[in-house]
Amino acid sequence: xxxxFLTASFFAVLPSPRQVSPINLSRxxxxxxxxxxxxSDLSTVAFDTTNDTAWNQLQIALSACLPPNVVFNLTxxxxxxxxxxxxxxxxxxSISNAxxxxxxxxxxxxxxxSSNVTFTVTPQKIRATLYILxxxxxxxxxxxxxTVQSIAQEIAQMFGPxxxxxxxxxxxxxxxxxxxxxxxxxxxxxxxxxxIVINTCGEAVPIPQSYANLYSSDYARYSYxxxxxxxxxxxxxxxxxxxxLYYVTSTLALSGTQNSWGVYGMARIxxxxxxxxxxxxxxxxxxxxxxxxxxxxxxxxxxxxTLDNCSYYGIFPSPTQTATRALPTSIKTQYNLTTATMVxxxxxxxxxxxxxxxxxxxxxxxxxxLFALGITRVPDIRLVGLGIxxxxxxxxxxxxxxxxxxxxxxxxxxxxxxxK
Amino acid sequence: MTGATIDHLVASTxxxxxxxxxxxxxxxxxxxxxxxQNHKHISTKCSxxxxxxxxxxxxxxxxxxxxxxxxKLTFFGLQDPDFQEYRLSPFSLTRLLxxxxxxxxxxxxxxxxxxxxxxxxxxxxxxxxxxxxxxxGIYDFQLAIAPTLTVNISEVSDAHLNLRIQVxxxxxxxxxxxxxxxxxxxxxxxxGSFPILNCNFTSDALQTDSSGIASIEFPYLSxxxxxxxxxxxxxxxISGTGYLAKETxxxxxxxxxxxxxxxxxxxxxxxxxxxxxxxGNLYFNAxxxxxxxxxxxxxxxNFAGNVNSGTPSQNLQIxxxxxxxxxxxxxxxxxxxxxxxxxxxxxxxxxxxTFGANPSGKDWVATDLRQVLIGDIxxxxxxxxxxxxxxxxxx
Numbered sequence: 001x002x003x004x005f006l007t008a009s010f011f012a013v014l015p016s017p018r019q020v021s022p023i024n025l026s027r028x029x030x031x032x033x034x035x036x037x038x039x040s041d042l043s044t045v046a047f048d049t050t051n052d053t054a055w056n057q058l059q060i061a062l063s064a065c066l067p068p069n070v071v072f073n074l075t076x077x078x079x080x081x082x083x084x085x086x087x088x089x090x091x092x093x094s095i096s097n098a099x100x101x102x103x104x105x106x107x108x109x110x111x112x113x114s115s116n117v118t119f120t121v122t123p124q125k126i127r128a129t130l131y132i133l134x135x136x137x138x139x140x141x142x143x144x145x146x147t148v149q150s151i152a153q154e155i156a157q158m159f160g161p162x163x164x165x166x167x168x169x170x171x172x173x174x175x176x177x178x179x180x181x182x183x184x185x186x187x188x189x190x191x192x193x194x195x196i197v198i199n200t201c202g203e204a205v206p207i208p209q210s211y212a213n214l215y216s217s218d219y220a221r222y223s224y225x226x227x228x229x230x231x232x233x234x235x236x237x238x239x240x241x242x243x244x245l246y247y248v249t250s251t252l253a254l255s256g257t258q259n260s261w262g263v264y265g266m267a268r269i270x271x272x273x274x275x276x277x278x279x280x281x282x283x284x285x286x287x288x289x290x291x292x293x294x295x296x297x298x299x300x301x302x303x304x305x306t307l308d309n310c311s312y313y314g315i316f317p318s319p320t321q322t323a324t325r326a327l328p329t330s331i332k333t334q335y336n337l338t339t340a341t342m343v344x345x346x347x348x349x350x351x352x353x354x355x356x357x358x359x360x361x362x363x364x365x366x367x368x369x370l371f372a373l374g375i376t377r378v379p380d381i382r383l384v385g386l387g388i389x390x391x392x393x394x395x396x397x398x399x400x401x402x403x404x405x406x407x408x409x410x411x412x413x414x415x416x417x418x419x420k
Numbered sequence: 421m422t423g424a425t426i427d428h429l430v431a432s433t434x435x436x437x438x439x440x441x442x443x444x445x446x447x448x449x450x451x452x453x454x455x456x457q458n459h460k461h462i463s464t465k466c467s468x469x470x471x472x473x474x475x476x477x478x479x480x481x482x483x484x485x486x487x488x489x490x491x492k493l494t495f496f497g498l499q500d501p502d503f504q505e506y507r508l509s510p511f512s513l514t515r516l517l518x519x520x521x522x523x524x525x526x527x528x529x530x531x532x533x534x535x536x537x538x539x540x541x542x543x544x545x546x547x548x549x550x551x552x553x554x555x556x557g558i559y560d561f562q563l564a565i566a567p568t569l570t571v572n573i574s575e576v577s578d579a580h581l582n583l584r585i586q587v588x589x590x591x592x593x594x595x596x597x598x599x600x601x602x603x604x605x606x607x608x609x610x611x612g613s614f615p616i617l618n619c620n621f622t623s624d625a626l627q628t629d630s631s632g633i634a635s636i637e638f639p640y641l642s643x644x645x646x647x648x649x650x651x652x653x654x655x656x657x658i659s660g661t662g663y664l665a666k667e668t669x670x671x672x673x674x675x676x677x678x679x680x681x682x683x684x685x686x687x688x689x690x691x692x693x694x695x696x697x698x699x700g701n702l703y704f705n706a707x708x709x710x711x712x713x714x715x716x717x718x719x720x721x722n723f724a725g726n727v728n729s730g731t732p733s734q735n736l737q738i739x740x741x742x743x744x745x746x747x748x749x750x751x752x753x754x755x756x757x758x759x760x761x762x763x764x765x766x767x768x769x770x771x772x773x774t775f776g777a778n779p780s781g782k783d784w785v786a787t788d789l790r791q792v793l794i795g796d797i798x799x800x801x802x803x804x805x806x807x808x809x810x811x812x813x814x815x
Contacts, residue, residue: 005442008449024467024788031506031791035568035798036657045656057596057656064589065568065658065791065798136554147468153475157505172479172495173554187479 022104025070029108029412032065043112046076046408049093059095069417071098076112077409087409101415109411123161124394128236129195130163131186132156134170135177138206138249139265142242142377151200151240151381158315158385162394174250178208181229196388197230198238202379204247204259204266205273212253219248220272220288227280230368231358237277238371238388241379243294243325245273281358281368282335294325294374295350302386303342309390317382323352325374336361340369341391343383350374353383355391458807459784462559466786466805469553469561474790474801477501477509478552484512485742487542487683496544496552507793508801510744510765511682513565516775517543524678528763528771532573533648533665535762536771538679546776561805562776568791568798569594569660571653571770581605581641585626585634587653587660590800593632597655600715601626603638605647606705606750606757614724615646615750615757617705621717628653646757648748650769652715658798661770665748668758672700675727675751677762685741687764691725691749692733699729704751706736710743711768713796720745744768744795767795782806 036042036058045054062072078091134152143151156168169186171177176186183192199205207215207222215221223245230237239245248254251265259266271292279286300323302310310316321344329349331337336358343353355371371387373379476497483489484501500507517525517540525543528536550556569589576582587594601622606615628634641647648665667674673696680688693702703726709717720741725734738747744765751758763769779785785806792801 002442005445008446022463027467027471028789028791034506035791035793038793038796039657041657054656060592060595061656061658063592064594064655065800066590067789068591136552147464149472150468153471157475170476170479170495172552176494 023416025106025414025416026108028066028070029106029414030110032062033108033110033410033412035065036061037110037112042110042410043114046092046112046410047114049076049091055093055095059097062095063097066414071101071415071417072096073098073101073413075411075413077411079407079409092408098415098417101413105413105415107411107413109409112408112410114406114408120398121161122397124397125164125167126162126392126394128163128167128392129189129192130159130168131180131195131197132168132170133177133197133199133201133206135173135201135206137173137251137265138201139204139251139263140201141204141247141249141259141261141263141266142202142379143200143240144378146378148200151379154381155198155200155384158381159388162389162392174206174208174252177206178210181208181211181225183233192233192235194234196236196238198240198384200240201249202240202377203242203244204249205245207248207250207253209250209253212248212250218288219267219269220276221286222248223269223273224276224280224286227277227368228283229280230277230370231281231283232368234366234368236355236369236371236388236391238384240373240381240384241375241377243271243274243292243374244370244372245269245277246271247273277370278331278335278337281370283360284335293328293331295328295348296324297326297347297350297352298322300326300344300347300352300375303345305341306343306386306390309386312396313386313389315382315385315389317380317386321352321375321380321383323347323350323374324376326350326352327354327356327372327374332356337370340366341387343373343387343390353387355387459786462784462805462807463786463788465559466561466803467788469555469559469805470563470788470790470801470803472553473498473563473803474506474508474792475499478512483544484509484515485682485684487681490515490542490544493544493548493552496549506790508565508799510767510794511742513766513773513794514538514679514682514764515543516549516563516773517545518775519546519777527766527773530667531771532663533667533760534663534769534771535677535760536679536766537677537762539681542679542681549775558809559805559807560777560779560782561803562774562779564772564774564802564804565766565792565794565799566772566774566802567660567662567770568658568800569653571651571660571662573649573651573662573664575643575664575666576635578637578643581638581643581645581647583636583638583649583664585628585636585651585653585662587628587632587634589658593628593630594653594655594658594660595628595630595632597628597632597653599626599628599634600652600654601636602650602715602717603647604649604748604750604759605641605645606752606759608752608757614703614726615705615752617707617748617750646750646752646759648759648761650746650761659796661767661797663761663769665759665761667760668756669694669696670702670751670753670756670758671696672702672728672753674758675702675704675749675760677747677749677760679762679764680735682740682764685739687738687740689736689738689747689762690733691727691736693727695729695732700753701726701728702751702753704734704749706747706749708738708740708745708747708764710740710745712743717745718743738764740764765795767797767799770797776804779804779806
């Protein structure tokens with residue numbers, strides 16, 4: 001017993017108190033850089049590396065706006081146009097208020113542009129409404145490490161340049177989702193037709209109270225209804241990770257139900273959810289089919305077109321991903337689907353990520369789409385961005401005058417002074 | 421035989437004691453790990469909620485400008501409706517009603533002669549905010565949004581009006597900072613009892629020394645003059661503002677400004693007499709100035725009147741066009757004069773805002789910090805969050 005206790009004690013290393021509730025130094029550093037550059041002052045100083053007075057004032061400003069127990073190092077790097085090292089401190093400058101940054105530190109980087117240059121990128125706007133399911137009364141599954149709200153914010157930020165501001169709508173709770181499912185606009189959008197609906201809850205899907213009551217005996221019927229509505233409104237339904245529609249979630253309607261893994265506010269549908277959705281999308285009659293259809297195909301690679309779009313839109317996820325929930329190619333014939341955009345190359349007769357358009361046999365009109373990313377957790381929303389942008393292909397209008405020496409990379413590293 | 425039995429009993433007792441002891445050790449280790457896990461979860465939630473508040477303007481997004489929109493709020497956020505990252509709406513912050521406030525919010529009450537009192541029905545209360553954030557009954561929080569730079573102004577004893585300005589950050593004086601100021605003062609009227617409102621504005625006239633201190637003397641004003649002084653401090657990349665109004669209680673009392681409503685570019689302000697035993701006539705002259713980021717005030721309305729026991733308040737209709745600014749008021753009873761100021765938008769005179777429950781005495785309070793901008797004034801937003809549900813971890 002003593003041996004067991006000693007062994008357990010040896011491996012059960014608890015974090016230091018500072019790591020338990022750390023101040024988010026990365027965010028603090030980023031917001032500090034943004035504040036300093038609000039009137040372009042940081043940009044001016046970063047390019048004026050020989051001006052001691054300006055750098056002293058910058059150090060005073062940094063010291064004044066950071067808490068006394070935070071130590072910093074700010075470095076402006078040149079961005080080299082030569083081959084080899086991209087960022088160089090040779091032509092830059094650094095300031096710090098401590099010899100070392102303590103036990104732990106975090107950084108934020110910020111690109112500043114010279115006042116002599118104008119560089120603009122104006123994206124073409126996608127003419128669709130983007131609904132992001134940011135329901136405060138729902139839980140997520142397979143979004144480990146994130147919260148529904150943090151993913152929703154990242155998505156809104158990523159798509160911000162590509163949509164009119166009024167076209168990005170956060171669906172804040174399941175009551176609003178219920179309105180949306182009933183075809184009622186949530187803000188001033190003219191209609192809910194042709195929209196993109198991104199489910200940020202991972203393998204779970206939020207369910208409004210009225211639907212939870214209606215389908216309490218068989219939640220797969222809710223997925224069937226979602227498929228029907230996706231067809232009716234010509235939505236593009238986006239599943240960001242794992243097996244789509246595997247659970248339903250509502251912290252209010254399902255407060256006493258757990259998903260078989262101990263997370264309350266969530267009920268398991270199982271594989272029948274996705275099958276029911278596809279049945280609804282194709283207007284087939286409903287039948288609860290609990291047989292799993294996805295395949296574990298291992299490592300998959302981005303398609304050449306997607307790789308090109310990585311460079312075009314400046315979004316760079318890893319080109320290889322692990323897919324454990326890839327959809328079989330057989331669903332295309334079974335549910336009248338065509339692949340509008342392939343994000344990953346097909347492997348073993350399965351597709352790990354693609355936008356599937358539904359087109360009735362003999363027809364030409366798209367009536368609803370499903371964009372499913374069958375990769376394993378944790379979700380990478382850059383893949384969502386690439387998939388949507390590759391599907392809609394908004395043009396980037398760039399204007400660039402003089403490129404050499406036009407930008408610098410400013411890195412602010414923050415650490416906490418003192419012991420543990 | 422007896423000896424073997426005793427040995428067996430002793431060995432069993434020792435074994436059981438050791439077993440219980442180590443079960444206790446393991447339990448203690450597990451309990452510590454669970455507490456750590458819970459604390460880490462609260463810390464992550466704190467960071468998430470802070471970003472959620474700072475990175476969305478709420479819905480409807482114009483709720484800071486409009487009392488009717490505030491009453492229809494379906495999601496809570498404080499971001500400026502222009503959707504710029506970590507830039508907050510100066511008006512949404514004035515509509516936060518902390519627990520304990522009753523008829524008017526208590527964003528600022530008689531701090532250096534400054535007020536910011538908005539009627540409670542125009543505000544959103546803490547309980548509603550926690551519901552809109554989806555944390556009601558799960559977490560409590562306190563959000564403190566304070567200027568990054570503290571600008572303290574004090575009077576120096578002298579024959580003439582002499583002011584000392586001290587500027588410092590969260591832990592460091594702001595040396596060599598440039599100061600711009602706006603000076604308003606009240607003169608005795610030669611005709612009637614209305615005070616005359618004067619003003620003087622300068623640009624880049626002052627700079628702080630290595631201790632972050634500067635002084636300014638007004639040789640043309642005596643030390644007893646009623647005045648309102650607003651100063652903006654600026655150095656590389658960071659700005660702050662502060663004010664001092666010489667609020668005097670005359671024999672007829674003084675004036676307190678209550679913002680009755682604020683909607684679509686129009687504000688309704690009540691100037692109410694804070695009576696003394698005399699309750700005689702108290703005369704006032706007031707001006708509203710819009711204050712853009714360049715710190716050049718734009719006059720946008722003048723008002724004059726008097727209050728007394730029969731008419732204890734006067735109603736001012738101000739057209740603000742949704743711009744931040746301030747109402748500066750000079751008042752007097754014919755013998756004594758005073759001044760006070762009320763802000764429309766927190767950044768115009770650097771008002772801090774504290775909203776939410778009181779964290780003192782709570783078991784475990786996680787905090788997180790962001791730098792934000794309101795107008796071009798640097799603020800820090802600090803969220804303190806604690807759980808109301810013990811050590812249960814979900815989600």
